[in-house]
Structures are given as C-alpha cells and as structure tokens.
Amino acid sequence: MSPDVMPEAQVALTMTEPADKTNRAQTRAQAARRRKALVAAIRVLLLVAVLGLWEGLSRAKVIDPFNFSMPSKIWDQIWTWVMHGTALGSLGEQIWYTLYEALLGWVLGVAGGVLLGIALGRIRLLAEVLGPYIKVLNSIPRIVLAPIFLIWFGLGPSSKVASAVVLVFFPVFFNAFQGAREVDRNLVANARILGASDRRVTLQVVIPSATSWIFTSLHVSFGFALIGAIVGEYIGATKGIGLLVSQSQNTFNAAGVYAAMVILAVVALAAEGLLTVAERRIFRWKPAGSDS
C-alpha cells in the first residue's frame, strides 16, 4: 500500500515548489508593506499622543495655558491667519516676505561662498593671504550682526538679506574651499595632459568635483538663510513671519508664536524638498546610494 502512495506524495511535493516560491515572495512583500504601515501608524500615534498630552495638560491647567498654549488654539490661530489675514496683512504676504529675504540672502551668500571658496582653493597665494581674516570673521557670532545691519540698512528687507548672507556664506565657503582642495589630482593631471588650460581645469574639473561638497552645505545653509531672515525681522521689520512672532509675543499671544513656528517649519521642509529634487537631477552621474 505504502509504496503506491509514496511517489504520489513526492510528485505533489515537487509540484508545489514553484508555487511555494511565488508565495514566499508574496509574503515577503506583504511583510515589507506591513512594516511600512506599522512605522507610519506608530508615527501618527506618537504625534497624536504628544499633541493630546499637551492639549490635555493645558486644559486641565497642569501647565499654564497662557504661557504654553495648546494645539487647538494654535490651529485656531493658523486658521484665523489663513482666513482673515494677520494684523500685518495677509498670511501669504508675510510668508512671501520672509521667503523672499531668505532666498535672496541664500542666493547671494551661496554665490559669494562658492566663488570665493573655489578661488581660494585654486589660488594658493589668495588662500594664504586671506586665510586668517576669514577665520577671524567666522569666529564672530554672526547673529549679533543683525542689529548692526538694521542700523545700516533700515527696517526694509535689505537688512534681513544681509544677515541671511553672512549666515549662509561661511558654511558654503568652507565646503567649496575644501571641495576645490580635495579634487582628485589624477583628474587634474589627466585634464592638463588632454590639453586643458588652467581656466578649463577650474571650470570643468574643479567645479564639477566640488559640487557634491557644495551641495552638502546648501541643505544646511538654506536653514541658516531662514534663520537670518527671521532673526532680522524679529529685531525690527515692517512685514514677515519673524515680525509675526515678535508681535504675538508682545501681545502675550503664545498661540501666535507657535503658529508662526509651524508655518516656518512647513516652509523650510518644502524648500528642502525642492533642493533634493534639484540635487537628484544634477548628480545623475553618481552611482546610486553613494551620496548618503
């Protein structure tokens, strides 16, 4: 009896094998999906818990609602700003003002930092002469320059642009300088042998290979540009999110301060996203995964 059954069982086994494989692949994919969903769920839960705790403690007066406000009030504040505008004008205008100052300061700071960084990286004499001065300037806490810029350039956007520029310049400069210094010497030698002039070497070898260094600093420095603009506005301005913060503070409106912070975070994240997209386009030549 059993000898008859055995082969059949074996056949059945081999038959199921390929099906088994696809099954396994499916379960694996499923497990991966489930994990992703789990992470997302816990994330949301964590947010809800923190906000809920904040709201609850504040409503129960365990923490002072006047000083700490609560999420619902912050949301109300954002809603009011969006629907009815702020005391300074529409919310969009404030965001645009701050963004404009930050962007302009960022572009100027990046341009200056890259140009000077590459120049000093390539021209040794310049690096030796200017090196100590740049170190001294870098050691000044640059936020304290904001009041000085206010005196120099007035309440308008230019004083905020200036503080954004000084904050952005240094990290970009140092990265560009390092990038220009660390260019593969083989590549430079090769370019020279192939017939490149000094100018060509700078433009077509040094700058492309320094771009990955420069891009690292761009991410950080856009944050700095926003900080520069906000601090400048906070100290004295006619428009902008920083002014919104300081006005909310002056009218003891804690919810307003938090609401402005939330708006800023959203703006910064959006800018970061745009930068990442640009980076992906520029670094098509890089092997995937090497840029992390």
Next chain:
Amino acid sequence: MSADTSPAIELRGATKTFRTPSGGRHTAVRGLDLTVERGEFVAVVGPTGCGKSTTLTLVSGLEEPTEGEVLVAGEPVDGVGDKVGFVFQQDATFPWRTVLSNVMAGPRFRGLPKAEAKEKAREWLARVGLAAFEDRYPHQLSGGQRKRVALAATFVNDPEILLMDEPFSALDVQTRALMSDELLELWEGTGASVVFVTHDLEESIALADKVVVMTAGPATVKQVFEIDLPRPRKVESVRLEPRFIEIYREIWESLGEEVRITRERGAAHVA
C-alpha cells in the same frame, strides 16, 4: 629640420628630487639617461616604488627635472605639450561626463569644434568597442571598459608620444591580456612612440621592442634589452614561445637582483 631626425624622447642625466612632508629630501630618479626612437615601444620595468612613474611625469611635463634635461622631439620639455598622451594607473575618467563626453574632452580642450570632436570621439569609441555605451556614465561600466574609455580618450588626441603608467595593473588577468592585445592593435596604426611602465616583466616583453630595467630607487637605467620577437604579436600565445622564455630568463637575472635589493631594504625598514 633636426626635429625630424631627433629621437622621440631623450632624457639626459635627469634627476628628480622631491621634498617629503617631514622636510627631508627624496630622490626618485638619479642621473637617468634614456632614448626612445620614433615609433618605438619601450617598456620600463623595475622594482615597485623605484621611480618609474616619476620618469613619465618628467617626460609629460607635469613635473620638471631637478637636474638634467628632458627632450621631446628634440625640444626641451616646457610644461605639458600637445604631443603627449598619458594613460594613468588609477581611473582618470571624469565621473560627471558620459563616455562620449569623456572621449570628446581632449579635442574640445584643444579647441576643436563640437561636431568634429564628437565625430572623432565616436570613431575611437567604435575602435575600442564601446560604441553602444556612449551615453553611460563611468560608474556604470566595468573596470576594463573604463580603461577602454581612457585609451580612446588618449588616442583621440593623436599623440606622438604615449606614456602609460601601469595602465592595466588594476584589471584581472584575462581582461589584462585582452587589453594588451587591443593596445598593440591601436598603437600599430598610429606610429606613436610608447613608454610603458610596469612591474610585470611578462607584460613588458610581450608588448615592447625594448625593455629597460631600472635599478632599485633612486631609479636609473641598469640595462636595456632588445626584444626580437616578431610582430604582430598576440600576448597570450607569444608567452609560450621558447624565445620569449629565453628573453625572460635573461632579463630576470638583471631585474631579480634589483627586486631583491628593494625587498631587503623593506625588511630593514620593518626591522
């Protein structure tokens, strides 16, 4: 006039001393005399780290000799000239340029219009068998393919003098033999003079008309051997010929001694 009859490369008592980071002096090459005739394939062998590569940088004009003279086509070398091509040991393809753009780099640097440069580059890419890869970036190629790009990028400039610094040392054995054959094929059409630096004696005999044995560093010429194997050669099969083995034995007697000296020095260093 004299330029037409003068040898392709002449080193006369060339010495190169480098300053080490610790402030000392290191002599890489001392009193080097070497002549390479036009259209000649010269291989330079010597123990590792003896200063072979320095010889090439002197000829290329990337470095100047501390003492002595370096002449290319009868003229003293003054900076990087347009007669020279250089294939480096490490990868020197531009990673941000596509394969085609890499090969176009030389002609473009030398002021050729874009369309013409593209045409020449395509021609050389076809010759190294990479026509289908022109849109790839170097990181998408294998090591052997990247070396082919480097060869095409060098040959596209029509160099009269081809300097090669252990160009195939990073490749696996099979790819290496294949690349050596391809190099010979490419070279035979051009009439360029070649200086090929290697520490692999077999490779040097299979490729060259003349093998120059260098002393342990500071490098100077110890002995020069003429290689009378007939061309065209196939690297894999020429290795098995009795004459090849004879020549190998002869040169190794000279080279082996220098290798031993280098090794003993290394041992003394460790001790």
